[in-house]
Amino acid sequence: xxxxxxxxxxxxxxxxxxxxxxxxxxxxxxxxxxxxxxxxxxxxxxxxxxxxxxxxxxxxxxxxxxxxxxxxxxxxxxxxxxxxxxxxxxxxxxxxxxxxxxxxxxxxxxxxxxxxxxxxxxxxxxxxxxxxxxxxxxxxxxxxxxxxxxxxxxxxxxxxxxxxxxxxxxxxxxxxxxxxxxxxxxxxxxxxxxxxxxxxxxxxxxxxxxxxxxxxxxxxxxxxxxxxxxxxxxxxxxxxxxxxxxxxxxxxxxxxxxxxxxxxxxxxxxxxxxxxx
Amino acid sequence: xxxxxxxxxxxxxxxxxxxxxxxxxxxxxxxxxxxxxxxxxxxxxxxxxxxxxxxxxxxxxxxxxxxxxxxxxxxxxxxxxxxxxxxxxxxxxxxxxxxxxxxxxxxxxxxxxxxxxxxxxxxxxxxxxxxxxxxxxxxxxxxxxxxxxxxxxxxxxxxxxxxxxxxxxxxxxxxxxxxxxxxxxxxxxxxxxxxxxxxxxxxxxxxxxxxxxxxxxxxxxxxxxxxxxxxxxxxxxxxxxxxxxxxxxxxxxxxxxxxxxxxxxxxxxxxxxxxxxxxxxxxxxxxxxxxxxxxxxxxx
Numbered sequence: 244x245x246x247x248x249x250x251x252x253x254x255x256x257x258x259x260x261x262x263x264x265x266x267x268x269x270x271x272x273x274x275x276x277x278x279x280x281x282x283x284x285x286x287x288x289x290x291x292x293x294x295x296x297x298x299x300x301x302x303x304x305x306x307x308x309x310x311x312x313x314x315x316x317x318x319x320x321x322x323x324x325x326x327x328x329x330x331x332x333x334x335x336x337x338x339x340x341x342x343x344x345x346x347x348x349x350x351x352x353x354x355x356x357x358x359x360x361x362x363x364x365x366x367x368x369x370x371x372x373x374x375x376x377x378x379x380x381x382x383x384x385x386x387x388x389x390x391x392x393x394x395x396x397x398x399x400x401x402x403x404x405x406x407x408x409x410x411x412x413x414x415x416x417x418x419x420x421x422x423x424x425x426x427x428x429x430x431x432x433x434x435x436x437x438x439x440x441x442x443x444x445x446x447x448x449x450x451x452x453x454x455x456x457x458x459x460x461x462x463x464x465x466x467x468x469x470x471x472x473x474x475x476x477x478x479x480x481x482x483x484x485x486x487x488x489x490x491x492x493x494x495x496x497x498x499x500x501x502x503x504x505x506x507x508x509x510x511x512x513x514x515x516x517x518x519x520x
Numbered sequence: 521x522x523x524x525x526x527x528x529x530x531x532x533x534x535x536x537x538x539x540x541x542x543x544x545x546x547x548x549x550x551x552x553x554x555x556x557x558x559x560x561x562x563x564x565x566x567x568x569x570x571x572x573x574x575x576x577x578x579x580x581x582x583x584x585x586x587x588x589x590x591x592x593x594x595x596x597x598x599x600x601x602x603x604x605x606x607x608x609x610x611x612x613x614x615x616x617x618x619x620x621x622x623x624x625x626x627x628x629x630x631x632x633x634x635x636x637x638x639x640x641x642x643x644x645x646x647x648x649x650x651x652x653x654x655x656x657x658x659x660x661x662x663x664x665x666x667x668x669x670x671x672x673x674x675x676x677x678x679x680x681x682x683x684x685x686x687x688x689x690x691x692x693x694x695x696x697x698x699x700x701x702x703x704x705x706x707x708x709x710x711x712x713x714x715x716x717x718x719x720x721x722x723x724x725x726x727x728x729x730x731x732x733x734x735x736x737x738x739x740x741x742x743x744x745x746x747x748x749x750x751x752x753x754x755x756x757x758x759x760x761x762x763x764x765x766x767x768x769x770x771x772x773x774x775x776x777x778x779x780x781x782x783x784x785x786x787x788x789x790x791x792x793x794x795x796x797x798x799x800x801x802x803x804x805x806x807x808x809x810x811x812x813x814x815x816x817x818x819x820x
Contacts, residue, residue: 248646248647248648248649250642250646251642251643251646251647251648252642252648254638254639254641254642254646255638255639255642255643255648255654257634257635257638257639258635258636258638258639258658258698258702259654259657261635261691261694261695261698262657262658262660262661262695262698265661265673265691265692265694265695266660266661266664266669266695268676269669269670269672269673269675269676270664270669270672272672272675272676273668273669273671273672276672331559331562334562334566337566338566338569341566341569341570341573342569342573343803344573344574344577344800344803345573346803347752347799347800347802347803348796348799348800349755349756349758349773349795349799350756350758351756351758351773351776351777351792351795352580352756352776352792352795352796352799353576354780355580355776355780355788355789355792356576356577356579356580356792357576358780359576359579359580359583359785359789360575360576360579361576364592365579366575366576366578366579366582367575369594369595370571370575372594373594379592397572397573397576451662451663454662454663454664454665457665458664458665458666458667458759459759460667460758460759460762461758461759461773461777464777464781465777465780465781474665474667475665475667475759478667478668478671479667479671479762479763482671482674482763488671488672488675491668491671492668492671492672494668495665495667495668495669495671496668498665498667498668499664499665499668501665502663502664502665506663
């Protein structure tokens, strides 16, 4: 490692330029556009306008993303927990081969799938009717906030489960065996022994999912109707219909703020962990 | 519900799915009933899970072969390949979108690799100041709500004539994929055994020759994985193309979006299936490229 770092800096420069030009500069641009008034001074007027027009959508976005993240966490814990603790080999094999399918499916494909699957006459309702669980008259379309949440969870659970199952597989089996031998139920082993050891991985997966879901444009556009909708759709609408960069960027800054909050929670957790260690 | 049974403390346990565990040494008849009940419950649970997982995909496949499908019919009224013929017609929109998408994805991989192989090597092997901060910097484009970034990229690109061009779209995709390419390349280089490099240097190979004949070939599977990630990311990318590429550049995801919003579910479903193929293939082969030794070093 005694080599000079000059070469290293030289080698990494092109990548840094790319990030600078295609991410940091536009980011600065968006902050500038959001906080400056037409005259040039600093102001919060665009935020006021964004709030007046889109306060419902801000809450709607927050609700969708928080609920989806929590559900993603819940299902991932259940699936990863079964993969780690189940004593039925065939169940583990079947589940392991099943859960990963949506992992690399693009959001836009997931959105198109759900657009048909969750519709009033989609395959889901049709299957329920065919199985006699429902009368045709009772079917309703899920293409609203429920559709967005279902699509997000469907798409993100494999990702978080993959991370979580990997982390669970690498913890010391002896702690699990010890807990089981002392008579703890598997649910208790999962909650009290396994989860604390993989909390870090779970948190990373959920934070990444949170931000991903906050950024997706195609799913709210394709799965749900126009009102209320998520901030990404509102931003696209402000740009495409009015060329209104100021309000769009103010909405953008609000979404940075949401992402920043979860990043802060993550960092705080990390710091706490390091202090304890 | 409880799975209490007097024979062993283990069976006081609740299964994750809320069923009693199938304890093999429960000898009584009730044990067999429990085992049977628990197996049935597991199968039922698995069936529901599989339905939720594959139902949406099945609906996609049905739509792609449905020539006519309207209410109140639960399944398509008539099946056929008519829309497949429309999509795969050499002069059709879909074929030109596919060509555009693949071209953009290949160029994106080239740009991303050209930038990330040197950076990955530097991050893995050379001494860099603020290394952690640099690693996080590459993560930022993925960790930020991207729509707000893209609208401003589009604005900047508009002023320099890059909107609606392949170059513009490639740049956006490459920046977005940089976290995969740089992080995985860095992990791949870090996983290369340093002794092999030293051995090559010892018998007189120059640093450059060592890199190209020892380090790079050994890191190749990991770099291949990063290339596939970037390729897929570009192929599937919608938001960036939506803002930067329109109206001239129509990739497959944009075609899908337009067809779907226009109510043409067959075209949308077939396009979605085309996009699905590389995703599913990659899910199956990823473990071949991303070995555990590389995977364990990602992000470090």
